[in-house]
Amino acid sequence: MRYLTAGESHGPQLTTIIEGLPSLLPITSEQINYDLKRRQGGHGRGRRMQIEKDLVEIVGGVRHGKTLGSPVALVVNNDDWKHWTKIMGADPLPEDVDPDEIKRQVSRPRPGHADLVGGMKYGHRDLRNVLERSSARETTVRVAVGSVAKALLNELGISIVSHVTEIGGVKADPTKSEGKSTEEIRKIVEEDPVYCLDPEASAKMVQLIDDTKKEGNSIGGVVEVIVEGLPAGIGSYVHYDRKLDGKLAQAMLSINAFKGVEFGLGFEMARKKGSDVHDEILWSEEEGYTRNTNRLGGLEGGMTTGMPIVVRGVMKPIPTLYKPLQSVDIETKEPFKASVERSDACAVPAASIVAENVIAWEVAKAIIEQFHSDQLPQLKTQIDEMRKYAKEF
Ligand SMILES: Cc1cc2nc3c(=O)[nH]c(=O)nc-3n(C[C@H](O)[C@H](O)[C@H](O)COP(=O)(O)O)c2cc1C
Numbered sequence: 160m161r162y163l164t165a166g167e168s169h170g171p172q173l174t175t176i177i178e179g180l181p182s183l184l185p186i187t188s189e190q191i192n193y194d195l196k197r198r199q200g201g202h203g204r205g206r207r208m209q210i211e212k213d214l215v216e217i218v219g220g221v222r223h224g225k226t227l228g229s230p231v232a233l234v235v236n237n238d239d240w241k242h243w244t245k246i247m248g249a250d251p252l253p254e255d256v257d258p259d260e261i262k263r264q265v266s267r268p269r270p271g272h273a274d275l276v277g278g279m280k281y282g283h284r285d286l287r288n289v290l291e292r293s294s295a296r297e298t299t300v301r302v303a304v305g306s307v308a309k310a311l312l313n314e315l316g317i318s319i320v321s322h323v324t325e326i327g328g329v330k331a332d333p334t335k336s337e338g339k340s341t342e343e344i345r346k347i348v349e350e351d352p353v354y355c356l357d358p359e360a361s362a363k364m365v366q367l368i369d370d371t372k373k374e375g376n377s378i379g380g381v382v383e384v385i386v387e388g389l390p391a392g393i394g395s396y397v398h399y400d401r402k403l404d405g406k407l408a409q410a411m412l413s414i415n416a417f418k419g420v421e422f423g424l425g426f427e428m429a430r431k432k433g434s435d436v437h438d439e440i441l442w443s444e445e446e447g448y449t450r451n452t453n454r455l456g457g458l459e460g461g462m463t464t465g466m467p468i469v470v471r472g473v474m475k476p477i478p479t480l481y482k483p484l485q486s487v488d489i490e491t492k493e494p495f496k497a498s499v500e501r502s503d504a505c506a507v508p509a510a511s512i513v514a515e516n517v518i519a520w521e522v523a524k525a526i527i528e529q530f531h532s533d534q535l536p537q538l539k540t541q542i543d544e545m546r547k548y549a550k551e552f
Pocket residue numbers: 205271272273293294295298414415416417475477478479501502503504506509510513
């Protein structure tokens with residue numbers, strides 16, 4: 160199973176084609192739009208999100224609410240496009256138009272964004288040609304793709320949720336997620352302005368975002384994704400590129416501004432003894448093999464253990480700063496401190512939705528690749544059999 164995306168931040172639309180989904184999978188634009196709306200939200204977003212109202216159009220591969228087995232094509236329009244049609248149009252400019260008048264040429268690279276190196280790499284002296292595609296606007300369709308993956312996981316009894324655990328050094332109480340199902344977590348974060356489970360920490364995060372914005376600065380944070388209901392044995396230990404933890408880490412780090420990833424106890428493991436890290440193995444008639452703890456975050460040897468996957472990603476602060484850092488104009492080679500028109504001060508809550516959806520995709524892909532999956536009913540039968548087999552093993 161694979162997908163590609165195309166489209167620029169201020170172009171007409173973002174497009175994706177997903178290939179390899181089983182047939183007979185129920186999909187609605189309503190469930191995709193629910194995720195798109197959540198990705199647009201969260202305290203700290205900039206003015207662009209007031210312009211956009213992200214709604215998906217399913218333009219291929221689905222009929223009367225079910226996949227056909229053919230490629231699924233999804234489109235999300237950029238409402239801002241109407242302001243950028245001349246600046247971002249695909250056709251050559253008419254001869255009577257002066258390009259300098261309308262191109263909104265960018266020659267001042269922002270430290271921390273893709274502008275400078277992207278320009279060097281692709282030979283663009285107008286850095287707009289870089290920032291238009293390196294923009295996290297692209298995560299809109301990646302969330303739509305993940306939403307389709309979640310529809311598949313849901314059919315297999317697998318659920319997934321994300322929440323924000325830290326913003327700018329303010330940490331949520333880690334015990335707040337203990338003993339809660341993914342559904343319970345979702346209900347709480349849906350109501351919270353920064354998608355956090357801890358109301359006290361959330362209030363401090365909101366305040367910190369506001370203060371940071373006033374200072375013309377930006378902040379990052381940490382998001383956690385939990386996947387529940389997985390059978391044991393998804394992924395493999397036999398080859399480096401089949402290890403599920405490796406694939407999930409890549410997916411997490413592929414999100415714009417994500418710089419680190421950890422599973423279970425994560426980097427804390429470096430400070431603990433083996434007896435405080437590994438999850439002891441138990442067996443009972445009713446449950447089969449279980450663990451009392453899940454300190455490894457649901458993965459051993461690149462495979463699911465049957466316990467929930469717990470994976471976190473760290474997002475650096477947004478690079479575009481209202482009080483900017485030192486940089487160099489690539490035309491004049493003069494130093495400058497740029498002013499900016501608009502930017503997010505903190506996009507950690509929005510990024511938690513992106514994280515949830517890219518992880519959902521990666522888990523769904525691993526399942527599709529491991530089982531015969533032309534049709535959803537066949538896939539369901541195999542997953543049920545695998546669960547039964549693992550219990551009796
Ligand atoms: C949801 C989301 C929103 C973002 N919004 C902005 C923004 O408004 N301004 C900005 O400079 N960067 C923003 N970023 C981060 C940049 O896209 C990112 O830093 C850039 O693509 C460079 O990639 P890198 O940080 O992974 O090296 C956002 C990232 C995410 C995930």
